[in-house]
Amino acid sequence: QVQLVQSGAEVKKPGASVKVSCKASGYTFTSYDINWVRQATGQGLEWMGWMNPNSGNTGYAQKFQGRVTMTRNTSISTAYMELSSLRSEDTAVYYCARGGGTHRGMDVWGQGTTVTVSS
């Protein structure tokens, strides 16, 4: 079945970086965008950016420009999201989600990765 499986929970200190992985299976990895969305406890969904696994092209929300990097390894159908200069406000659950284009939304989501930033 189509699924996205994310890496495990992370605890980081302020100023550090975190890299979350998202492994795709059940479909052709390079045929769909991968989006990253985060959610702080008790808060709504916040889109961070997208990546085209075929070309490697990316688009980032302005809020995260300069701090986020999205990459992929097509040989193992895995997408990565790295967030740097972490601060406490980055504590959240991070999701990857398959994008079917602007007319189809995000139809498959990973299980989420909890990132905790604490000194």
Added chain:
Amino acid sequence: SYELTQPLSVSVALGQTARITCGGNNIGSKNVHWYQQKPGQAPVLVIYRDSNRPSGIPERFSGSNSGNTATLTISRAQAGDEADYYCQVWDSSNWVFGGGTKLTVL
């Protein structure tokens, strides 16, 4: 930047019809997607492109979009529909989410 406005909460009696709105400037010209999120779980796409249901989503879920308001309608509400619901659009090369609506089934 584009903003989507949702009510914080909506209540519906068991078996009745719930309507969750999503307001945005000329949102009728955009494709609106809706997600359901239950506590501790990832979001699930329940409506895409205004009114289309992905496979596996019950026919009780429907959507419409016109003017400045998109609406998610849940007919014959069940206890299992209790969740947070988010609308979403693509605008100026960004995905935008509404703030979310907590649906309570009484």
